[in-house]
Amino acid sequence: NKKLLDIKQLKTYFYSDEGVVPAVDGVDIAIFEGETVGIVGESGCGKSVTSLTAMRLTPGKVVGGSIEFDGKDLLAISEAEMRSIRGNEMAMIFQEPMTSLNPVFTIGQQIGEAVQIHMNYSKQQAKTHAVEMLKLVGIPRPEQIVDEYPHQLSGGMRQRVMIAMAMSCQPKLLIADEPTTALDVTIQAQILDLMRKLRAERNTSIMMITHDLGVVAEMCDRVIVMYSGKVVEEGDVVTIFTNPQHPYTQGLMKSIPTLDSNEKRLYSIKGNVPIPGSLREGCSFAPRCEYAMDVCRRQAPQLEEVESGHSSRCWLHSSDQGETRNENTAH
């Protein structure tokens, strides 16, 4: 299987009067053709900035690393080339479709726009295509909806329209950032079903950004856990759910709501994600970690393989015991 997206040591920093925030701080993410990879973590951990950087839409500054997509170096190509990839070979759906749908254009015009730009469709062809896409995403009365405006649709319908827009050029990679978070459970299940169907029909790769581990369990082949701008654990979905190694991942797993609880995304991990870069030394999870040792506060652990295809960034299972070993032998 071929690597479609290959992000290496990516660094996206934000600069302000208060200082530098390394929102994405040396992140590696690979996504293979047809694969669905979940990027998980609480808000503020760098998931969205990573995906926006991959689309070259980040408001931050890329200060290091590389992004290769389908053999192209995305950080080196021109803005014109990037525009032809964006919305065409790479497409994105967001949590709140109202912010990405334009209120003054009809649904048909918006779905049709991408194929008019990227595939040179005529207006009439674009409209016919839009109707087909609306059918594909299960919108009832597509011939009528195609001439309606976003505000005339429900939230679930708007999210379907977003998916229709994103899928209309048959992208190789779909980036979905909290695609179902704002929707009720029934609509959420329908949207996930729809994404699975599209993936099966078109072999689309999906980067699924979410803090909802239920979505990850249902959709993903592989999981990347991010914390404070870094990848802290990575593995296939079964491994991450059954044998999480990093204390942060273990905390996330404990906070999965049970079936009889209505409370969603209830975190049992005390404290908040630190602003990336605010802790100058050591493991950024140390202030919240029940296993934190002296070495954790002094020296940052590296991402290391704990078994084949499964990596974690934690001193607990690191082969290199850092300074502690030196100290112990010195005393």
Ligand code: SF4
């Ligand atoms: Fe906890 Fe230390 Fe592991 Fe960080 S390195 S997660 S503080 S045990």
Ligand code: MG
């Ligand atoms: Mg986000």
